[in-house]
Amino acid sequence: MTDAIVLIGPTGSGKTPLGQMLEAEGLGSRKCLHLDFGHLLRRAAAGDGPNTLTDRDMAFIRKVLHAGALLENEHFPIAGKLLAGAIGPGRLGENDLVVLNGLPRHVGQARDLDILFDVTVVVDLVCSGETVRRRIGTNVGGDRAARMDDDERAVGSRLALFARRTRPLVEHYRRAGARIMTLHVDATTTAEDLWQTLNHNL
Numbered sequence: 001m002t003d004a005i006v007l008i009g010p011t012g013s014g015k016t017p018l019g020q021m022l023e024a025e026g027l028g029s030r031k032c033l034h035l036d037f038g039h040l041l042r043r044a045a046a047g048d049g050p051n052t053l054t055d056r057d058m059a060f061i062r063k064v065l066h067a068g069a070l071l072e073n074e075h076f077p078i079a080g081k082l083l084a085g086a087i088g089p090g091r092l093g094e095n096d097l098v099v100l101n102g103l104p105r106h107v108g109q110a111r112d113l114d115i116l117f118d119v120t121v122v123v124d125l126v127c128s129g130e131t132v133r134r135r136i137g138t139n140v141g142g143d144r145a146a147r148m149d150d151d152e153r154a155v156g157s158r159l160a161l162f163a164r165r166t167r168p169l170v171e172h173y174r175r176a177g178a179r180i181m182t183l184h185v186d187a188t189t190t191a192e193d194l195w196q197t198l199n200h201n202l
Contacts, residue, residue, distance in 0.1 A: 004098040004117035008169055009125025009185070011158045012132040017141035017191035019101040027198060030097050033087070037102030040082045041065060050085025057081070068157055070165060073108040083116070106165040107172050121202065122173045127185040129159050134187040141191060
């Protein structure tokens with residue numbers, strides 16, 4: 001089973017820039033493959049998803065994105081198709097790490113992912129709502145320019161959904177025996193700051 005790191009944090013906390021840096025630089029001596037599930041969903045909605053997706057899948061993905069909702073347990077086959085399309089043959093070496101960003105979003109998805117990945121580390125990016133808004137406003141991670149869903153109402157909705165559905169994942173993985181790395185993120189914390197901390201502590 002492939003080892004995985006899960007990035008958990010509210011919108012704007014720096015998950016995607018950190019995932020990109022892990023893929024570019026690795027972690028210790030291990031190569032990383034960053035799977036940004038939000039990006040995979042947006043690509044699929046734009047018609048650039050794997051050919052295993054049906055028209056019904058595509059319509060559902062667009063509906064989920066428009067509503068800012070989550071894929072629930074019964075929709076995991078769609079997530080599986082997106083993951084399989086992103087990993088592809090030959091993309092993972094025997095000692096490589098998968099970096100999961102944006103999936104799982106709730107405990108039900110975490111249980112489904114257990115058949116695919118052995119989550120050994122959870123990176124818990126702790127960031128207040130006020131800090132999230134400052135980070136998004138200044139695009140400190142450099143990954144928000146193309147986002148059309150960063151208005152105040154949408155950000156507030158995503159923060160509330162994170163607290164209710166995603167935050168409990170940290171305790172779920174703690175009970176499962178994963179190592180929890182809690183990293184506090186402020187308004188100017190960069191992906192390199194986070195990556196350096198991980199490299200020094202893992």
